[in-house]
Amino acid sequence: MQYLYDESGRRFIDCISNVQNVGHCHPTVVEEISKQLATATCNVRFVSPKLTECAEEILKTLPGLDVVLFCNSGSEANDLALRLARDFTNKNDVIVLDHAYHGHVTTTMQMSPYKFDHGSSLEKPDWVHVAPVPDTYRGRYRLSDEDLSDETQLIEAGKLYADEVLNIINHAESQGRSVCSYIAEALQSCGGQIIPPKGYLVNVAQHIHDHGGVMILDEVQTGFGRIGEPFWAHKLYNDGFVPDIVTMGKPMGNGFPVSAVVTRKEIADTLGGGVGYFNTYGGNPVACAAVLGVMKVIRDENLLDHVEDMGLRFEKELNKLKAKHECIGDVRGVGMFWGLDLVTDRISREPATQLANKLIMLLRQEYGVLLSTDGPYSNILKFKPPLCFNKKDLKMAVEALDSALISLTARRSSIR
Amino acid sequence: MQYLYDESGRRFIDCISNVQNVGHCHPTVVEEISKQLATATCNVRFVSPKLTECAEEILKTLPGLDVVLFCNSGSEANDLALRLARDFTNKNDVIVLDHAYHGHVTTTMQMSPYKFDHGSSLEKPDWVHVAPVPDTYRGRYRLSDEDLSDETQLIEAGKLYADEVLNIINHAESQGRSVCSYIAEALQSCGGQIIPPKGYLVNVAQHIHDHGGVMILDEVQTGFGRIGEPFWAHKLYNDGFVPDIVTMGKPMGNGFPVSAVVTRKEIADTLGGGVGYFNTYGGNPVACAAVLGVMKVIRDENLLDHVEDMGLRFEKELNKLKAKHECIGDVRGVGMFWGLDLVTDRISREPATQLANKLIMLLRQEYGVLLSTDGPYSNILKFKPPLCFNKKDLKMAVEALDSALISLTARRSSIR
Numbered sequence: 109m110q111y112l113y114d115e116s117g118r119r120f121i122d123c124i125s126n127v128q129n130v131g132h133c134h135p136t137v138v139e140e141i142s143k144q145l146a147t148a149t150c151n152v153r154f155v156s157p158k159l160t161e162c163a164e165e166i167l168k169t170l171p172g173l174d175v176v177l178f179c180n181s182g183s184e185a186n187d188l189a190l191r192l193a194r195d196f197t198n199k200n201d202v203i204v205l206d207h208a209y210h211g212h213v214t215t216t217m218q219m220s221p222y223k224f225d226h227g228s229s230l231e232k233p234d235w236v237h238v239a240p241v242p243d244t245y246r247g248r249y250r251l252s253d254e255d256l257s258d259e260t261q262l263i264e265a266g267k268l269y270a271d272e273v274l275n276i277i278n279h280a281e282s283q284g285r286s287v288c289s290y291i292a293e294a295l296q297s298c299g300g301q302i303i304p305p306k307g308y309l310v311n312v313a314q315h316i317h318d319h320g321g322v323m324i325l326d327e328v329q330t331g332f333g334r335i336g337e338p339f340w341a342h343k344l345y346n347d348g349f350v351p352d353i354v355t356m357g358k359p360m361g362n363g364f365p366v367s368a369v370v371t372r373k374e375i376a377d378t379l380g381g382g383v384g385y386f387n388t389y390g391g392n393p394v395a396c397a398a399v400l401g402v403m404k405v406i407r408d409e410n411l412l413d414h415v416e417d418m419g420l421r422f423e424k425e426l427n428k429l430k431a432k433h434e435c436i437g438d439v440r441g442v443g444m445f446w447g448l449d450l451v452t453d454r455i456s457r458e459p460a461t462q463l464a465n466k467l468i469m470l471l472r473q474e475y476g477v478l479l480s481t482d483g484p485y486s487n488i489l490k491f492k493p494p495l496c497f498n499k500k501d502l503k504m505a506v507e508a509l510d511s512a513l514i515s516l517t518a519r520r521s522s523i524r
Numbered sequence: 525m526q527y528l529y530d531e532s533g534r535r536f537i538d539c540i541s542n543v544q545n546v547g548h549c550h551p552t553v554v555e556e557i558s559k560q561l562a563t564a565t566c567n568v569r570f571v572s573p574k575l576t577e578c579a580e581e582i583l584k585t586l587p588g589l590d591v592v593l594f595c596n597s598g599s600e601a602n603d604l605a606l607r608l609a610r611d612f613t614n615k616n617d618v619i620v621l622d623h624a625y626h627g628h629v630t631t632t633m634q635m636s637p638y639k640f641d642h643g644s645s646l647e648k649p650d651w652v653h654v655a656p657v658p659d660t661y662r663g664r665y666r667l668s669d670e671d672l673s674d675e676t677q678l679i680e681a682g683k684l685y686a687d688e689v690l691n692i693i694n695h696a697e698s699q700g701r702s703v704c705s706y707i708a709e710a711l712q713s714c715g716g717q718i719i720p721p722k723g724y725l726v727n728v729a730q731h732i733h734d735h736g737g738v739m740i741l742d743e744v745q746t747g748f749g750r751i752g753e754p755f756w757a758h759k760l761y762n763d764g765f766v767p768d769i770v771t772m773g774k775p776m777g778n779g780f781p782v783s784a785v786v787t788r789k790e791i792a793d794t795l796g797g798g799v800g801y802f803n804t805y806g807g808n809p810v811a812c813a814a815v816l817g818v819m820k821v822i823r824d825e826n827l828l829d830h831v832e833d834m835g836l837r838f839e840k841e842l843n844k845l846k847a848k849h850e851c852i853g854d855v856r857g858v859g860m861f862w863g864l865d866l867v868t869d870r871i872s873r874e875p876a877t878q879l880a881n882k883l884i885m886l887l888r889q890e891y892g893v894l895l896s897t898d899g900p901y902s903n904i905l906k907f908k909p910p911l912c913f914n915k916k917d918l919k920m921a922v923e924a925l926d927s928a929l930i931s932l933t934a935r936r937s938s939i940r
Contacts, residue, residue, distance in 0.1 A: 127567070133561065135562075142561065149779030180596040190630065214606065229797035358804060363808065363810070365782075365805040379645075380645055381645035383644045389597060
């Protein structure tokens, strides 16, 4: 479930495994997979009812979209989304967010500043354009600590960030290029647990659609209940935003390799010219059984409600920590997706990378708490635990964090 | 195992599922996977002993190679192999075989004439060069029916085909380009069940290495015992040929999504610049348990011996069919990998596409035998059954084929 054990039997509280979405080795999911494994594993050459059942369950959560293409990994899904966008629009270029990560195959590495700006041998190709992250804490358009909770200010900043996307489209077109798509995570994960301001995606979609492109939302990390009732993170603001293509992966199989691209039939029908799409394991009944198992557990255990409750607790507890520790510059998140932005100084907001790294090692070694860092400066502590993570776990994790912060910042007040 | 059942319970003999390598739902593999599913599913962020155990078992079969990188699909493995070849050689271009298929992600589609020559919206890029398939029956250098069993003639044809690769390298270099790799299946599968002549790969490797490139052998369809004792199809001739990079997939997990790239440390160490390689499910312990289960069954059930025995039986039975039916132009194969090349005329060797398609439908509907077609003209009947397929199954399949051929060629002597 929400605990991991090392080879000596020591227990750790897992605050980071969003892949094992409803809990490590959840018995319902294990049983669904095991049953299907013993029945039939064939792929879509011989269609199984699990395939249609699974596709229908997914589509119920995404009104406005009507086709599911199954793959094995987020990388495969994002590569396929790119192919769909290009084939549908007859355009070529892509706008990504700075610090974005979309996968490990060649094309998705090329769409990932998280990789190509940090020493990858694959460089940014001409067909990739990088827009600033809609990060109101340390992005291009920053708000003061006070304005970070002012909705009007946030919406205004979101517009400025959306205008940056428009500028890129216009510039690309002026160079004789054409943009097939904007692709971004609904909430940027590796890039530092970023929550885009209200209205941002609606405004970006307007610009992209005006210029004949499509919106690809990458929900590989954030889908399947991570933020609670909306089920998908791109529905956070309930503002009617509907992407043209959604990619999903990690949490959907609870650890079983499965991913999918969901889109509209008019888009899917343009894919690949005369050769269609074939994926050996894509849509195999075992993967579908895993996904159905995950969705059943989410329903049966009221996990969406639980996530919403926990979101409130996270907000309260993490902000209490922030009030106590100067090194916490920002607390941001929703549901079971939270980031603590560690700083050496609250005014300059300089990232406290070294402190963050020492902290997660100390938490692991001394407190049995698994946390990790992310973001371009590796200074963001990220929480994205299995959804069964509960208030007792949160209490223990926060107490450990409090204690570890005290010991680290007291021991060496100079740690940056 | 080697049978499939439809929704009414009707049984079919499966002559085509190489993915379910040791048999559909083999109880040993199901048990290994299920046990691990209930224990830990985490990826390499938290290393499991299954990972090293599995890597070691694979490396025992590939002397000369010493690093395993796990992925989820053959497509991911071939894309990663391309990245490795490029990073290691600092060269860019790739030589592929005509009609080759290496996967469904963007780069592997671009390396697949099977796709880009048959209506794909992805065209052949400049960095891909297409060499002729070393097909001695209907390729560029054809042998007479008589010479097809003459080893000297075959070796000579293999040299001519290898020289074509050299010509491509020289031409590319004369254009200021550089070739990082030759990639081919050990035995071409989708391209028409092709067995390259003895010496061909050794000669190609010589040319590629002379010019600073590496040899990638795609064993996604053909590895894990398909041809018997050599375990890998590129070891067919036991001529000391050692690839620089081997990719593997389908049969290794018996239906569980898992694949791998095996190479040398000096090559692996160059990968990706400073960002390494991370794959969410790559090397997860459940996938490793599946692979270990498959390898255990191959050992415990002496499947490699069985495959060699069956290879002799296939050869005998299919050649008997050929002696009886003028429409069978060529019988080729080894172990449990066979092709029947159907022709309208043995002299012209014109492909009997329509006959092949009618045949597999008839076999499915009337005889409960699952066969399929492949090759650029869809006229090759391909056999690649689960390795537990036995002499009784072969007898039934061949009798069905004989009877279906009689009824089709008698009913309409004009079918082409």
